[in-house]
Amino acid sequence: MSVDEKQSGRFEAGKLSWLLQFPEPIEARYEAAHGRRRVATMRASIVVGLLIYNLYNITSVVLLPDILWSTVAVRVLGVTVIAVLFAVCLDGLSARWRERLALITLTGAALLPIGFYWVSNAAYAGYTVGEFGLMLAYGNMLLCLRFVHALVFTSVHVSVALLAFDTKPGGDPGLQFAFSLQVVSAAIFTLYANYRTERQRCTGYLTALAAWQRSANAESASQRYKTMSRTDSLTGLLNRRALDEELQRWFRGSRRPQEAGLAVIMLDIDHFKPYNDCLGHPAGDRCLGEVAKVLRSISAGHGALCTRFGGEEFVIVVFDIQPGQAQAVADELADGVRALDIPHPARPDGKHCITVSVGVAMTRPGGGSHDADSLLAAADEALYSAKDNGRDRIEFPAIA
Structure with a gap:
């Protein structure tokens, strides 16, 4: 009709x-x-x-x-x-x-x-x-x-x-x-x-x-607008708003497994500004799209939530996971980006392809007493630690 x-x-x-x-x-x-x-x-x-x-x-x-x-x-x-x-x-x-x-x-x-x-x-x-x-x-x-x-x-x-x-x-x-x-x-x-x-x-x-x-049309339009409001237009990943909503929903849940926790994996593309300045923003957008594809694919294999946090930062949320497993997922994500082998001619550190720095933060099994904001802050702190320690590495601090 x-x-x-x-x-x-x-x-x-x-x-x-x-x-x-x-x-x-x-x-x-x-x-x-x-x-x-x-x-x-x-x-x-x-x-x-x-x-x-x-x-x-x-x-x-x-x-x-x-x-x-x-x-x-x-x-x-x-x-x-x-x-x-x-x-x-x-x-x-x-x-x-x-x-x-x-x-x-x-x-x-x-x-x-x-x-x-x-x-x-x-x-x-x-x-x-x-x-x-x-x-x-x-x-x-x-x-x-x-x-x-x-x-x-x-x-x-x-x-x-x-x-x-x-x-x-x-x-x-x-x-x-x-x-x-x-x-x-x-x-x-x-x-x-x-x-x-x-x-x-x-x-x-x-x-x-x-x-x-x-x-029905109004409901469909409302659903489309809701989807658009939760989706990053460049990469097609969920955006920061959707990330916040999903984390809040998990922390409000009353039946979370008591033997597992929640892992937040925050990634940042290394030296992305020089990449943009050297090759231009269209190339930067294509790079973000390629990285987003591999992160989405790996996340889907673990039932994880893959989001674009902003700029060249991405956040993957893995639900109900053990600390050792979170380390393995973070390694797989970093390796997946390296495997893209996207040339980076303007890196100041002597490396020649796109890599990511990764920070991982976890709740205690059952969720602990932390909230979403403190967990994101812990992952962000771990990410900056990875960048300060030379980039292209994963920092996994103590359980939050």
């Missing part, structure tokens, strides 16, 4: 045909949300319809005595049995065939009273015309056929009824005109009611769908 479809009016105009039909994707969504309810209401309508439909077996005693047993047999053994089978099988039908079979079954049931009227020679057979309008009301308003099906049902029903009025032997012209006017009026009334009900159903769903989409 596009952004332009967020306003319900435009969404509705673009997606709902004049026959009140959804496109296939929206129809599928509607069916998934409302299919069971449709089956339940249709089943209830069939039960009510059959009860009323079979009441006319009683009126046939007076109105159609010459074909009484034929009408009873057709209603009970034909229409009722088929309708019951249809109601039982509703759950196993697709939405398309459910609605089509409802149209076919109802049309057949509605045409039978017209046939009874046409073949009967009873004196009061004309009074069965009252059933014609009730069948229209049932199909269009109670069963509430989909509008396109209601249009077909009404057209067939009215056409056959008018043909029966016109061709019934011995029919009175004045009475035939009155009957025709009644049926056409009932058709217009019930079809209009069906159209309004169906339009309200469709536009209501589209409006709700558009509102849901606006909400």
